[in-house]
Amino acid sequence: MQNEKSISFDKLPEAVGYLTEQVIELKKMVSELKPPSSEKRVLIEIEDACRIIHKAKTTVYTLVRKGMLPAYKKGKKLYFYEDELLAWVENGRKKTSEQNYDEVLANMQSGMRRKPKPRTNF
Structure with missing residues (x-):
């Protein structure tokens, strides 16, 4: 089944069965990759x-x-x-100097500006 390039209408049930088997195998492989979840918290x-x-x-x-x-x-x-x-x-991890530089650069590029100070006329 896996070597055939085209699937005819007559072979459709066989193809669906093959795909179902492959999905089941993939699910097993993925579940084996996941670390066991420790539901019991310490x-x-x-x-x-x-x-x-x-x-x-x-x-x-x-x-x-x-x-x-x-x-x-x-x-x-x-x-x-x-x-x-x-x-x-x-x-609470401190940022590296590169992360701080990227953050400052992003703030400058976003157009953040300070409000002007109010003028007082005497």
Whole structure:
């Protein structure tokens, strides 16, 4: 079937069956490529959170109080999800000088201008 260049009306059911088999094989191959999704998130306490983000306990408490760090409170204890902390660290990544240059250049090219200062006549 795969070597034939044209499909006639008589061979259409056979061609559809062949394509269906190929799609099933492709789905299997793609599902094998995906990393297994870890649906079970790891819940950690403040000591582990301090170790992951390399901050002191007081700094972590301050960041949570300001709403900057994702946390969950049950009773008097704070809990964190490890994947959320890692995402928080990644979101705070500093830009490289090349990225900053591209951003400045884009702003200049977009025509952003400052408002003129108001004149005061005395």
